[in-house]
Amino acid sequence: MLVAQVQFRQAGKRYYFNPNQLSVSDQSLVVVETVRGIELGKVVGKLVEVKEEELQNELKPILRLATDNDIEENDYNKSLEIQVIHVTKELVRRNQLDMKLLAAEYTLDRDRLVVYFESENRVDFRQLVKDLSESFKTRIELRQVGSRDGxxxxxxxxxxxxxxxxxxxxxxxxxxxxxxxxxxxxxxxxxxxxxxxxxxxxxxxxxxxxxxxxxQNMPDVGDKIVTKEGKASVISINILKQQLKVIYEDGSFGYVFLKDIEKKHAN
Structure with missing residues (x-):
């Protein structure tokens, strides 16, 4: 079946969605239903053919192509994120939690607020969730990520x-x-x-x-080779240049390109 690949942030993970007979193409902005709620994403690349057994989860549909109103709502949600981070930092300090705030984002309908944080330890953030719910009057999801995602x-x-x-x-x-x-x-x-x-x-x-x-075809350090100048031992290799530094039997040093080796691994 044909599926669309949708991203929700720059260089983010790509998720499969059912194009639902909509005319979507590369860079199309679309509104989709995710496990978090209604979100705005961007189609990346052409539709791809995927076997049903390769799908790890139920394939959700693209609800519609994003309208001007959807884009305005999404931009407005992004404008709120700085204030969300500011308030959350204060609540984190008040609750004396060991966590580094990274980002916050609303779903398109602002039915849920997701806050990302990094911490080396397990964090009991139950009170923080309550405080955030009271402050922003919406469902709160705190998501701990690793150092790479951070x-x-x-x-x-x-x-x-x-x-x-x-x-x-x-x-x-x-x-x-x-x-x-x-x-x-x-x-x-x-x-x-x-x-x-x-x-x-x-x-x-x-x-x-x-x-x-x-x-693949390069000898290892310590291997013996035969060159036009005679027998030599490899003392270092430059993989990108396909070049070897060698020491000859008379004690002199030299450089040899891989293509110029007459015999590898000679005794």
Missing amino acids: AKFIGGIGLCGLITCCTTFIGEFDNVSIKMAKNQNLSLNPQKISGNCGKLLCCIKFENSVYEELR
């Missing part, structure tokens, strides 16, 4: 000097391992391979497949 809400500049990937295009976080960093010959110093969230850099994951492909 960094995504806040945004910032990465080690590369560019805006962080999580706020520009990464919709869902993948697992990143130290093995991937080793594959890329990266320094294993946590300060050099960790992002603003304190976790391993996301770019290590989506660059890893390229490194694995380039690494």
Whole structure:
């Protein structure tokens, strides 16, 4: 069946919805029903074919294309978020809770207010929910997120000097391992391979497949090879350049490109 992919925030997770025979296309603003209530989202890309057994939850329909009134309501809701955060911070301080507020958002009909926060510990926020309900006269949902999601809400500049990937295009976080960093010959110093969230850099994951492909035919450090200049041992490798630094039998050093190796792993 054909489904539409809908996002609710920049670089957010994409959710499947039934287009419900509506004429939707890439970047169409639509009103949908979610588990939280009525929300405004944006269609991303073309309709895609998905098998019913691949759907994890019941496929909800797109209710309508967003009207001018829907867009105005959504903009008005966003204008309220700064005040919501201000009031919530004061209530958090009053209740002496160890939590870092990240963002707040209303559903389109303002039937529910969702407040996102980060904390290293489990937080008993029952009294806070009561206080927020009294202040904003709507249903309250407090959602604790991890450090990666927290960094995504806040945004910032990465080690590369560019805006962080999580706020520009990464919709869902993948697992990143130290093995991937080793594959890329990266320094294993946590300060050099960790992002603003304190976790391993996301770019290590989506660059890893390229490194694995380039690494396939390269010898390892310590392997012996035969070059035009004679036999040598590999002392370091540059995966991207496809180049090796070697030491020859006479003790001299040199650089060899992978394509120029006459024989690998020679005895």
